[in-house]
Amino acid sequence: MIKFIARRVFFSIPVLVISSFIVFWGIRETFDPTAKYRTSKDATRLIAEKRKELGLDRPIVVQWWTWATRFVRGDWGVSASTNGKVTAMTSRALGFTVQLIFWGVLISLVVAIAVGVYSAVRQYSVADVALTGLSYLGVAMPPFWFALLAIQFLSVEPKLRWHLDRPIFYFVGLHSTGQSGFNMDYVRHLVLPVLTLTVQTVAVWSRFQRAAMLDVLSADYIRTARAKGLRRRQVIFKHALRNALLPLVSQTAVDAGALFGGLIITESIFSIPGMGRLFIAALLVGDVNVILAWMLVGAVFVILFNLLADVVYGILDPRIRVQ
Amino acid sequence: MTLSDEVAKTLSNVRLDEIIEVMPEADEGDLELVAGAEPVPRSQFQLITRRFLRHKAAVFSLLMIIVLLVMCFGAQWVAPFPQNKQDLLAPLAGPSRHHLFGVDQLGRDYFTEVLYAGRVSLKIGIAVGLLSTVVGFTAGAIAGYFGNVIDNLLMRFTDLFLVIPGIAVLAIALKYFGYRDVTIILVLGGLFWMSVARVVRSQVLSLREKEFVEAARASGASSWRIITRHILPNMLGPIMVNATLGIAGAIVTEATLSFLGFGVQPPQSSWGKMLSDAEGQIGGKAAYLLYFPGLMLLIIVLCVNFLGDGLRDAFDPQAKH
Numbered sequence: 001m002i003k004f005i006a007r008r009v010f011f012s013i014p015v016l017v018i019s020s021f022i023v024f025w026g027i028r029e030t031f032d033p034t035a036k037y038r039t040s041k042d043a044t045r046l047i048a049e050k051r052k053e054l055g056l057d058r059p060i061v062v063q064w065w066t067w068a069t070r071f072v073r074g075d076w077g078v079s080a081s082t083n084g085k086v087t088a089m090t091s092r093a094l095g096f097t098v099q100l101i102f103w104g105v106l107i108s109l110v111v112a113i114a115v116g117v118y119s120a121v122r123q124y125s126v127a128d129v130a131l132t133g134l135s136y137l138g139v140a141m142p143p144f145w146f147a148l149l150a151i152q153f154l155s156v157e158p159k160l161r162w163h164l165d166r167p168i169f170y171f172v173g174l175h176s177t178g179q180s181g182f183n184m185d186y187v188r189h190l191v192l193p194v195l196t197l198t199v200q201t202v203a204v205w206s207r208f209q210r211a212a213m214l215d216v217l218s219a220d221y222i223r224t225a226r227a228k229g230l231r232r233r234q235v236i237f238k239h240a241l242r243n244a245l246l247p248l249v250s251q252t253a254v255d256a257g258a259l260f261g262g263l264i265i266t267e268s269i270f271s272i273p274g275m276g277r278l279f280i281a282a283l284l285v286g287d288v289n290v291i292l293a294w295m296l297v298g299a300v301f302v303i304l305f306n307l308l309a310d311v312v313y314g315i316l317d318p319r320i321r322v323q
Numbered sequence: 324m325t326l327s328d329e330v331a332k333t334l335s336n337v338r339l340d341e342i343i344e345v346m347p348e349a350d351e352g353d354l355e356l357v358a359g360a361e362p363v364p365r366s367q368f369q370l371i372t373r374r375f376l377r378h379k380a381a382v383f384s385l386l387m388i389i390v391l392l393v394m395c396f397g398a399q400w401v402a403p404f405p406q407n408k409q410d411l412l413a414p415l416a417g418p419s420r421h422h423l424f425g426v427d428q429l430g431r432d433y434f435t436e437v438l439y440a441g442r443v444s445l446k447i448g449i450a451v452g453l454l455s456t457v458v459g460f461t462a463g464a465i466a467g468y469f470g471n472v473i474d475n476l477l478m479r480f481t482d483l484f485l486v487i488p489g490i491a492v493l494a495i496a497l498k499y500f501g502y503r504d505v506t507i508i509l510v511l512g513g514l515f516w517m518s519v520a521r522v523v524r525s526q527v528l529s530l531r532e533k534e535f536v537e538a539a540r541a542s543g544a545s546s547w548r549i550i551t552r553h554i555l556p557n558m559l560g561p562i563m564v565n566a567t568l569g570i571a572g573a574i575v576t577e578a579t580l581s582f583l584g585f586g587v588q589p590p591q592s593s594w595g596k597m598l599s600d601a602e603g604q605i606g607g608k609a610a611y612l613l614y615f616p617g618l619m620l621l622i623i624v625l626c627v628n629f630l631g632d633g634l635r636d637a638f639d640p641q642a643k644h
Binding site: 015016018019022023026027029030031136137139140141142143144145148149151152156157160257261264265268279280283284286291294295298299302 | 584617
């Protein structure tokens, strides 16, 4: 198992090296970190000084190599816009992002599995048809528009209509000022962003779960289980569901990257200071250290999700347990 | 009650369609094996068209897409007002008979603005869909057919862009080449072709082992001829479905990027850009500005997805979804 994990991680290194170089190069070509000194007195001298200090006078490969060796040693440099340490910024932002992903994935999975199993067991029922229609809507819904509508209809409108002091669901940050920890305030902040994150995943995953469940329900061993007199509930949850979870596990892993990317929208709209917001702010000004940190943390996240999927796969299906 | 009774009872409680996947309805239009009747000969194209026309949602979606295309690209004739015409006395007037979608902050008729913005959104979406299909097909076919080195190269290249964020590529390209529609189209096309290439590659891998390809090769057909005359027609279905879904994906991607400020720039507008401009109206009296561009996005994507479904069923009636 450990050997397998080590091999997977090892093989992803070249991709990370090359992609970090491409992005480093692209940002350096298009954004000039010394642009902010152009208007200052004595600009030519100051810019030349700063260029030397930042190492911009050296070849791009050397610049990248300097960044890479420092990055590996844990020195991720400073942000060009705030001068703050990138490691500190990243770890602070990562906290918010991990919370969103945790709740997003958890709720998506629970809802998608419940909906998928229900529609499969009651195939072509009214509920199944309605849920199918909803999933079409969910797939086609642009997430950022959904977020705007959710703010309008679930937060602002009710507040105005019923003359509330505070909206039922907040849409800025994850805590009110002075609040922390897991409490009602947190939940009221969490509902709208998590809803935004889950719309598309629930729509796609529930269809996936339904198809997988239908597939399994038509298998011979299910007929055998039913024929020998097992209860319907037992057959569905013990025999069928466990096998029907397999495709969803790999789908979840595949969608992990999309989830991490989707945070850019959610965090921007709901003003949550997580990784996505950090990344967008950095991209606007070409803050290369922050951009690369975001990219590599995202890559590690995707790799971890894939590994997790493989482990869960092994637990669910002993036949394909890795050696 | 004996055991066999019990088994019989259990079996009778089990609904047949829960256990046995119901066979797709026999396509009576394909064969028309009515006793005594002469079978009607039909070409492959006719069969596909007949199956497509039977998919009601897809046909309706196709009509809807055509209507939207005509309205947006014929905006100079369809729109009730000239583009950018301001009525300074009535900014932010709500939807009415006169102004179907209301009036925006600058006093422009919002319906007109939505149509003109739709041009940009649809143009980018369709161009990206076509570009990525052509490039993806070429790369996928070469990789699948000639295998090994090129194949490996393609797969590694695809891996690379799983890590490099598309939005960063777009930001760099827009900064480097300056803002133009073509830049957005090329960048999105450059990111979208890889998934097409993967589909094509896997199809080609299985098709090239088929007997008819072997027969063609035995009779001396060139690789080019085999790919274009024997393999391409056999995978037209998946390619068309992918191209359609690619268009939907490109429209949403463009809208999202424009919303975040990394896409269409003023004075150009697209549905995503309009939503970005209207974001400040949340909770205000002009919240309607948020509804219409998003609604257009939702409708077009929904229709394109249904169209893709219809095409898949038409080309491959046995496919399960």
